Amino acid sequence: MTGMTAPHTSFSPADNPRLGLRERKKIKTREAIRTAMYALVTEQGYDATTIEQIAERAEVSPSTVYRYFPTKEDIVLTDEYDLLILEELRARPADEPWPVSLRHVMHRAIRLGAKDDPVVSRLRTRLMVEVPAVRSRMMESMSSTGRMLRRAIGERTGRDPDSLEVRVYAMSIVGGLMETSMYWAEQEHEPDFNALVDRALNVIEHGLPPENH
Amino acid sequence: MTGMTAPHTSFSPADNPRLGLRERKKIKTREAIRTAMYALVTEQGYDATTIEQIAERAEVSPSTVYRYFPTKEDIVLTDEYDLLILEELRARPADEPWPVSLRHVMHRAIRLGAKDDPVVSRLRTRLMVEVPAVRSRMMESMSSTGRMLRRAIGERTGRDPDSLEVRVYAMSIVGGLMETSMYWAEQEHEPDFNALVDRALNVIEHGLPPENH
DNA sequence: CCATGAAATGAGAGTAGCTCTCAAAATCTA
């Protein structure tokens, strides 16, 4: 969620030899396509990169590319955070206040994301800011993140996850956090993301702080 | 903003005879294209409707359609609310508390939107919920609505509109209100939208209310 | 009222994302 870099299935293909050859090959192909795309986008930019080129460099057919990814944007934008966050939220003690849980989980997710290749991370968030189609797809995923979050809130607080209140609450969190990652990307990833998220959650919890200047 | 139905340039072409013939024709063409699209979408659904069909029914060439609207989604989704809301916000007394202003302005916007053709309104919000491409485009416009809103907040509170805090605050409002209109559409537009917006703003201002059951 | 300039339109070609189908190739299972 929030559009930060995702730790997309980082099995090395060599790992997990217990997986059948078929499965291992699939993982390898997925990675090959992604890698090809990242390289081409770095070289030529997003729009100038065609599926055909990606297929060629990944040594697969264009059909195969589409079999692995529904859209071009999805090749750069995979977010496995949602499930991860949901699990982590469930793992928090049930009596912990909700905002505290959320904070913990966000920090944890960031830590996991940081393990990822930082070059790819930055490329991805940059594309999010720069390429409308990518940002758009990202935002599209907000809806599903919102659904996930409201389910979590429902479980946690015993509220109806489909009530307007819970939905609005969840979506305002998602919106705020997404803005945070765009901010982070626009600042060239220079500030500490953890600190930004804390400030963002403060605003969401308590509204705008009194002016300081 | 918030994805509710927009009062898209509702001049009847006959109006404003002081406009040159050229201008009047342009307005007429715009309306013709929109009307054609609405009709076709109602008959066949969004995806089944092609630009060529729209052009044919509107009695213009496909090129012309693209000259008037950058994308197919934009034919159904025009949002002139942003500017309107910005103006209204500026018109509120400077010493009025921000949340109060926001509430007033939202209600006013809804009232204006209600003047629009309700059939078209409903069609539009339905498409927003049902057609991914439309929803996606809608969400894309959230970014610009967010920018507008943070500028307004900046003017109003003297804060830096580009600070993380203001940005997050603005975006959480936008996210919450967008969720509200999706909720409204999903409920078949049956609840009173004003009431929903009030509940949503309550949540955004004060967080989730204590449980009631 | 007409001639000249400017703007809007139409026709058409072209690109690329995405879908679908079907046959060939690769992997799994017995």
Place this chain on the structure above:
DNA sequence: TAGATTTTGAGAGCTACTCTCATTTCATGG
């Protein structure tokens, strides 16, 4: 090793969208 199953490649096809250029339509000053 044979047969069943899955994955892949090739290719045709659709449509959104872009660009170019000739033609038509409107505006305006004489």
